[in-house]
Amino acid sequence: MDVRRLEVLRELQLRGTVTAVARATHRTPSAVSQQLKTLEREVGAPLTERSGRGLVLTPAGEALARAAADVAVAIAHAEETWRTYLASPEGRVDLALFPTGGSMFLPRLLGAVRAVPGLEVVATDVDPVHADFARLVPDFDVVLALAVGPASGWGDRDIVAVHLLDEPLDVALPVGHPLAGRDAVTPADVAGEPWIGVPADFPYERLLREVERVAGSPLRVVQRFSDTRVTESLVAAGEGVALLPRFTSGAPGSGVVLRPLAQLAPARRIAALLRRETVERPSVRVVLDALRTIAADLTA
Template sequence: MDIRRLELLRELAERGSITAVARATQRTPSAVSQQLKVLEREAGIPLTERSGRGIVLTGAGRALALTATEVAVAIEHAQAVWEDFKQAPRGEVTLTTFPTGGQMFLPGLLGAVAEVPGLTLICTDQDALLPDFADLTPDFDIVLADAPGYLPSWRERGLAVIPLMREPLDVALPEGHPLSAKATLAPKDLVDVTWIGMRVGFHYDRILSQIEAANGVSAKVGQRFLDNGIVESVVAAGHGIAILPRFTTRDKENGLVTRPLTGVVAVRQIFALLRPDRAERPSVRLVVEALRTEAKRMQELYESLR
């Protein structure tokens, strides 16, 4: 079987439509369909079937798409061995991130990569409303994502998942707020307060749901915002309190104080997500190691300032 046709089947498995595969591979939809038909003849059994106006993979198609991933990993591994032999990771690596991940990692990461001759790191940020950042892995070498933990969808996609950091989520209060006299805050301390919340269903909002469950009463949410900077400003102005990430909240310089939460699991985990074949590239491995170093530096820096 032709490796290039196997790769098209893999792209169909990940992108879900002929049109999306054509767009990503700079082909026409008819050219993609023709190549998949050739692959189906080579395989000797149906690999796709109609579903509404589109097509989906059959069981055999899904199995062969998985094999295509394994082939891609083997090829990248062979190329990585050769690049390691030449001892010169080079080329372009693309990375995309959620907003506060970029705020934490990119300044130090860009500085570290700039010192590697022949290696270029191209970074972008994404709207935090994206339901699953794993959807971006076909288009970027490295995707930074935050989540409560390892998501089942990542395992189903067969992604390489690199844990980078566990970041506590704290309660942010305006300076002088009565609750700021406490060293830590438990759910029972937060019954009669007004919250400045995150969009419903997002991770910070799930922490608020835990607080509601612990207290047995609904929380009073005055406003909801997606941007942490807006939340910080509104809280600092005295309109409520909020749940915010510990390492990127500008408390001392923004009229805020932060206090740790007890009695609920108030933490987010930050991961690097990669297609397994791309994880074999020396240039990508170098950037991932730089991310690990930056995550460790960030945690050590915060601990030294406490």
Template sequence: MEVHQLQILRELGDLGSVRAVAEAMFVTPSAVSQQLALLQRGVDVPLTRKEGRTLVLTDAGRILANAGAAVIASMADARAAIGNYQNDADAPVTLAGFHSVGQSLFAPLLARLKEAGGPQPLFSDEDVAQHDFPALASRYDLVLAHRMDHTPPWPEHQVVVLPLAHEPLDIAVPVGHRLAGRTAVEPADLVGERWVVSREGYSPADILAAVAAVSGGAPQIIHRINDYATVATLVSTGNVLGVIPRYTAGASVGHGVVLLPLEGIANRRRIDLLARPESMRRASVRRVAEALRATMADRATG
């Protein structure tokens, strides 16, 4: 039995005729009769009987109609509870981010939200390969994700995508390196260099693979490190070069490292906010998403 069928049965008991029920519910009398017939198929005892030309409830029908009224009231309470939950602009919001974006955005985002009076974000770090980001939306309200321009787009049938930034990845060289005084570098300038780079499936490794493809020189990868602060420290020793995102990790570069723009290949990654459609119906989630947009804009222009 369906809730709307119980509603029709209840209205029949209160209003006394199929025509009156149809008028009250803005449907045809035949639609009312059809739904009553469908409800009757699932019950072993008669729910209605004819009195002359009028259809009325039996004792069993009245019992079910009263029980249906309780169900309808409970459903109304449930809808109200969901409505309150979705409209609560201060409800906590779970947010996952990869390491570099967490280091650069979590603290200023928290300060921005505190100044605005909420809501409370609940942070987690999730540094996964690009194709694994959409699945995180099942565990978190919002997911900060990144992908290179040439990689497949996010599955928009699965997640809502809110673009935040189009971030260049720069070449990190030690102070005193032969390239340190340049304003930019190209793939041919990097042939023969030794590297510290991320694991496969992450943006820096993709950039270095593109550099190798264009220059024709196989890179000498010495270290596989995903943490950009560690990458910068290793670059500062003078033994390796690295690949570091400009907006989200540039602050981790110390005085011994120079970041150089890379020209001649596509070297930008998209930083996007992913969420399931039902999560974006919540007012507090939308507030955090807007605050994230403003915080990332500050980073990109600062």
């Protein structure tokens, strides 16, 4: 089996369409299809099948794609072993992250990698409302992802998810609010307050429904914003209360205090997603180690 044709199959598993594979590998769609047909002849089994107007992997195709990932891991490991032998970790690491994740991790991360000669991190922010973080993995070395609630889908694909931390989501109250002096608040305490909510398709929306369920009464949402900085400024102005992430909200002087939400204790899970073969790169391991250290310091 030709390694390059295995790479094409692996890309189809990750990217989902022949067109996406062609674009990523600088081939034409017909060239990609031809590579897949040649690989099928080599292995003697159908690897793809029609689904609507596109292709999906057969069970044999899925199995061989996983094996192709193993081959890619072995090649990457051999290349990086040699590179490590010759020099320190170096090169460019492309990182995708959501805005508040950038606030939490990026300043310290850039400071940490600056101490490694020849290592460069280039970061791109992504919209956390509409991002399918796992789908970003083929185009970035590391994707800093978040999930609210139990379903993330990260484990459904042949990628590595490195858990970094669970960040609590607290109730944000204006300084001087009658509830601000408490150690924690309950859904019943805040159900009657005006709320600064989020767009209906934002993951936090389901948490507001949970507050309603436990409190036994609907919430009155007076404004909706996806930008936590706007939400925090409105809370500080006394326009309402909100759920905000603990590590990037309520700084001294912000006019906002954060209180844990008893009975629900909502949180968002933050992880680094990447290809299995990418983990073998020393430059990527330096970035992962730095992310783990920052996460440990935040939760401490």
